[in-house]
Amino acid sequence: MKEISGNSFVLYGDICYSETKDKLFTKEGGYLVSVDGVSMGVFDELPEEYRSLPLIDYGGKLIIPGMVDMHIHAPQFAYRGTDMDLELMDWLSEKTFPEEAKYRDTDYADRAYSIFADAMRRGATTHAAIFATKHKEATELLMDKLEAVGIVSYVGKVNMDREAPPELCEASAEASARETVEWLEAIKGKYKLTKPILTPRFIPCCSKKLLDRLGEIQIEYDLPVQSHLSENQGEVEFVRRLAPKSAFYGDAYDYHGLFGTEHTRGKAVNTIMAHCVYSTEEEMQRMKENGVFVAHCPASNINLSSGIAPIRKYLDLGLRMGLGSDVAGGHTDSMFEAICDAVQVSKLYWRLVDQSAKPLSFAEAFYLATRGGGEFFGRVGGFDAGYELSAVVLDDGLIERPMALSIKDRVESAAYCALDLYGISAKYVRGVRIA
Amino acid sequence: MKEISGNSFVLYGDICYSETKDKLFTKEGGYLVSVDGVSMGVFDELPEEYRSLPLIDYGGKLIIPGMVDMHIHAPQFAYRGTDMDLELMDWLSEKTFPEEAKYRDTDYADRAYSIFADAMRRGATTHAAIFATKHKEATELLMDKLEAVGIVSYVGKVNMDREAPPELCEASAEASARETVEWLEAIKGKYKLTKPILTPRFIPCCSKKLLDRLGEIQIEYDLPVQSHLSENQGEVEFVRRLAPKSAFYGDAYDYHGLFGTEHTRGKAVNTIMAHCVYSTEEEMQRMKENGVFVAHCPASNINLSSGIAPIRKYLDLGLRMGLGSDVAGGHTDSMFEAICDAVQVSKLYWRLVDQSAKPLSFAEAFYLATRGGGEFFGRVGGFDAGYELSAVVLDDGLIERPMALSIKDRVESAAYCALDLYGISAKYVRGVRIA
Numbered sequence: 001m002k003e004i005s006g007n008s009f010v011l012y013g014d015i016c017y018s019e020t021k022d023k024l025f026t027k028e029g030g031y032l033v034s035v036d037g038v039s040m041g042v043f044d045e046l047p048e049e050y051r052s053l054p055l056i057d058y059g060g061k062l063i064i065p066g067m068v069d070m071h072i073h074a075p076q077f078a079y080r081g082t083d084m085d086l087e088l089m090d091w092l093s094e095k096t097f098p099e100e101a102k103y104r105d106t107d108y109a110d111r112a113y114s115i116f117a118d119a120m121r122r123g124a125t126t127h128a129a130i131f132a133t134k135h136k137e138a139t140e141l142l143m144d145k146l147e148a149v150g151i152v153s154y155v156g157k158v159n160m161d162r163e164a165p166p167e168l169c170e171a172s173a174e175a176s177a178r179e180t181v182e183w184l185e186a187i188k189g190k191y192k193l194t195k196p197i198l199t200p201r202f203i204p205c206c207s208k209k210l211l212d213r214l215g216e217i218q219i220e221y222d223l224p225v226q227s228h229l230s231e232n233q234g235e236v237e238f239v240r241r242l243a244p245k246s247a248f249y250g251d252a253y254d255y256h257g258l259f260g261t262e263h264t265r266g267k268a269v270n271t272i273m274a275h276c277v278y279s280t281e282e283e284m285q286r287m288k289e290n291g292v293f294v295a296h297c298p299a300s301n302i303n304l305s306s307g308i309a310p311i312r313k314y315l316d317l318g319l320r321m322g323l324g325s326d327v328a329g330g331h332t333d334s335m336f337e338a339i340c341d342a343v344q345v346s347k348l349y350w351r352l353v354d355q356s357a358k359p360l361s362f363a364e365a366f367y368l369a370t371r372g373g374g375e376f377f378g379r380v381g382g383f384d385a386g387y388e389l390s391a392v393v394l395d396d397g398l399i400e401r402p403m404a405l406s407i408k409d410r411v412e413s414a415a416y417c418a419l420d421l422y423g424i425s426a427k428y429v430r431g432v433r434i435a
Numbered sequence: 436m437k438e439i440s441g442n443s444f445v446l447y448g449d450i451c452y453s454e455t456k457d458k459l460f461t462k463e464g465g466y467l468v469s470v471d472g473v474s475m476g477v478f479d480e481l482p483e484e485y486r487s488l489p490l491i492d493y494g495g496k497l498i499i500p501g502m503v504d505m506h507i508h509a510p511q512f513a514y515r516g517t518d519m520d521l522e523l524m525d526w527l528s529e530k531t532f533p534e535e536a537k538y539r540d541t542d543y544a545d546r547a548y549s550i551f552a553d554a555m556r557r558g559a560t561t562h563a564a565i566f567a568t569k570h571k572e573a574t575e576l577l578m579d580k581l582e583a584v585g586i587v588s589y590v591g592k593v594n595m596d597r598e599a600p601p602e603l604c605e606a607s608a609e610a611s612a613r614e615t616v617e618w619l620e621a622i623k624g625k626y627k628l629t630k631p632i633l634t635p636r637f638i639p640c641c642s643k644k645l646l647d648r649l650g651e652i653q654i655e656y657d658l659p660v661q662s663h664l665s666e667n668q669g670e671v672e673f674v675r676r677l678a679p680k681s682a683f684y685g686d687a688y689d690y691h692g693l694f695g696t697e698h699t700r701g702k703a704v705n706t707i708m709a710h711c712v713y714s715t716e717e718e719m720q721r722m723k724e725n726g727v728f729v730a731h732c733p734a735s736n737i738n739l740s741s742g743i744a745p746i747r748k749y750l751d752l753g754l755r756m757g758l759g760s761d762v763a764g765g766h767t768d769s770m771f772e773a774i775c776d777a778v779q780v781s782k783l784y785w786r787l788v789d790q791s792a793k794p795l796s797f798a799e800a801f802y803l804a805t806r807g808g809g810e811f812f813g814r815v816g817g818f819d820a821g822y823e824l825s826a827v828v829l830d831d832g833l834i835e836r837p838m839a840l841s842i843k844d845r846v847e848s849a850a851y852c853a854l855d856l857y858g859i860s861a862k863y864v865r866g867v868r869i870a
Contacts, residue, residue, distance in 0.1 A: 416516030
């Protein structure tokens with residue numbers, strides 16, 4: 001019998017996770033074994049070697065993998081669900097940029113990010129890719145708070161040196177790059193769960209010179225990248241004018257090695273592009289070749305009247321993909337809502353746009369919110385042996401019923417009834433209980 | 436000073452209601468006076484004549500009108516949020532009809548309707564138009580429970596004598612009519628808050644003979660009417676084949692005096708038609724002429740892949756209209772979600788279908804969920820003097836913020852953050868606190 005040390009335990013309950021892209025594994029009364037933050041798998045009967053571990057009994061409750069939020073703006077959490085009558089470009093200039101400018105004030109940032117980090121702790125999300133603002137001090141503060149609450153995250157100080165109001169625009173490409181390096185140096189080795197990610201806001205806000213410098217910083221620090229892509233028709237048209245030599249929107253990132261592949265050495269660059277509502281065939285192909293992750297953000301794409309991303313096509317193409325809440329274009333950090341929204345918009349896409357694009361099943365959307373996005377973080381989003389043990393325990397007894405349901409129906413209903421807002425009994429990240 | 440007797444009080448808090456179709460009235464620290472279940476209006480300073488009334492201090496909390504759910508199926512609440520991968524006609528035959536058949540068993544109905552009624556008590560809904568099943572005993576049980584919890588409702592025993600499985604199909608038009616009369620006689624004078632409503636399921640399930648008999652019963656008992664209309668393309672096509680002499684779907688109801696107007700005497704028949712996704716211009720005109728209420732059910736229309744109703748057109752035409760949760764085509768009884776869904780689908784309609792159809796504002800959707808549907812019930816859905824005092828108190832302090840917001844932003848955010856699921860501090864219906 002092998003030695004088991006440290007923080008190890010067994011969770012007992014009704015277990016559900018995505019086995020494949022369209023198939024849920026379910027086990028009523030199963031044992032999920034966690035050894036030092038890593039899953040040993042799910043068992044009908046507890047194997048002999050794990051019988052000495054503490055057993056935590058969640059009998060009758062659901063145990064599912066933690067949610068992976070591929071795209072969320074921490075500074076926008078403060079005004080989630082307000083001014084939803086605006087479209088993207090107006091929403092940015094009238095609401096978002098003035099709000100983000102407040103984060104030069106670290107007292108304000110401290111208040112706002114405390115609230116955000118606590119919401120991340122309490123909700124169903126265990127892993128997130130997060131935009132901060134351009135401010136390096138506030139960004140470090142955010143990382144401190146996320147590390148303290150215990151979720152796994154990538155956090156980006158935002159880069160933007162044009163097409164933004166003076167109080168939010170960085171003085172020059174060089175100034176933006178310098179601030180970025182100073183931020184990276186300040187946090188070097190500081191965190192276990194919280195990592196930096198290069199975060200050019202989007203092409204309209206980043207000069208060619210800035211992108212050049214970010215490409216260099218990417219190589220020097222071996223950083224992942226996150227940004228926005230082909231979200232809105234007006235924005236895509238704007239990028240066409242700003243970057244006339246690019247074959248398509250994403251090509252403007254790719255030229256600088258910020259689109260999944262670092263060209264001089266051909267090395268992979270773990271990259272998330274949020275939205276991809278209006279990606280052309282060429283852009284899709286490049287994403288596939290370069291291994292770019294799509295962060296599908298259905299709520300945001302509705303709220304900002306952007307449209308509906310062709311997710312069935314991306315699935316068929318085999319693109320890497322997850323879901324993002326995109327607070328505050330999205331109105332909530334609930335990834336359960338993101339799952340349901342993903343199914344819902346795919347139905348409208350099928351009905352109104354393309355009857356050859358079969359709607360997403362619940363199992364497919366659940367996959368995207370767990371394993372799909374989880375791949376960006378490593379072995380995350382499932383309970384297979386060797387995966388990170390990050391899990392959410394749900395008390396779906398709060399959704400009263402006159403009859404019994406299958407586990408699959410219970411999980412689907414938990415998502416549609418937004419149980420992550422009021423029914424989380426416990427949350428574990430890498431084997432540590434944080435809620 | 437006039438005499439004030441009975442159940443009268445003053446609510447103090449941050450008040451918001453729809454003044455007009457697109458304008459919210461807001462008052463920070465306002466006094467809402469309730470005398471015997473009727474609003475005396477909202478005041479900056481409490482008038483002398485009301486100073487002796489008990490004052491309930493909800494300072495810092497939001498006070499809004501109760502929500503009006505124009506369309507909900509009580510027996511479907513049991514399986515809300517499950518099997519959402521099915522389209523309307525399959526969902527009816529595979530899920531809904533077998534589930535509804537269970538309500539012949541009054542023990543099952545008792546369990547299920549207790550859960551439903553308690554949810555109606557706890558949520559933000561104060562007024563609802565409700566479908567039961569064909570079973571008269573179970574329908575009466577449902578009415579007993581709704582009366583006990585204290586919401587205001589219309590409840591319908593469903594009529595259906597064709598195109599349904601044997602266990603749910605009534606034996607004949609005459610049998611269906613007889614059961615309906617027996618139900619109406621059994622509940623006569625029994626309730627204060629709970630009223631019967633004629634409920635032919637929809638044209639596919641009702642023979643011409645049955646509709647004839649229901650038209651007669653409508654006249655005899657002077658009943659309002661609720662049904663479904665032009666929800667799904669396949670359904671509309673089916674009705675065209677079933678009722679070839681009707682000019683359009685709604686005409687098949689109108690012929691029998693079940694579409695807003697009773698023809699022999701020209702008397703108004705208070706009528707709700709749910710969905711209206713595919714109504715023709717002719718149908719819209721008839722709805723307007725006859726004063727039919729549209730129950731717009733956006734979540735259901737997405738979940739069942741029906742499409743998006745042209746709500747801007749209905750508003751411009753001046754149709755009477757409210758919102759419906761349509762559980763379980765809709766996955767939740769949350770009317771806050773219905774408000775947000777109404778805004779959201781109108782944005783997608785604008786983006787994907789008709790760029791001349793301006794999206795709904797939050798204020799417009801809030802209006803529909805309160806005053807719009809409230810008109811069906813009388814002077815309901817506002818706090819103007821003379822309106823029913825039905826109100827919900829919300830603790831939106833649960834949505835933490837680093838800054839202060841306007842009341843309008845707070846109400847919008849409460850809706851988008853689904854605060855009705857976890858943040859209701861109190862609920863009053865006709866001046867009686869029920870939660």
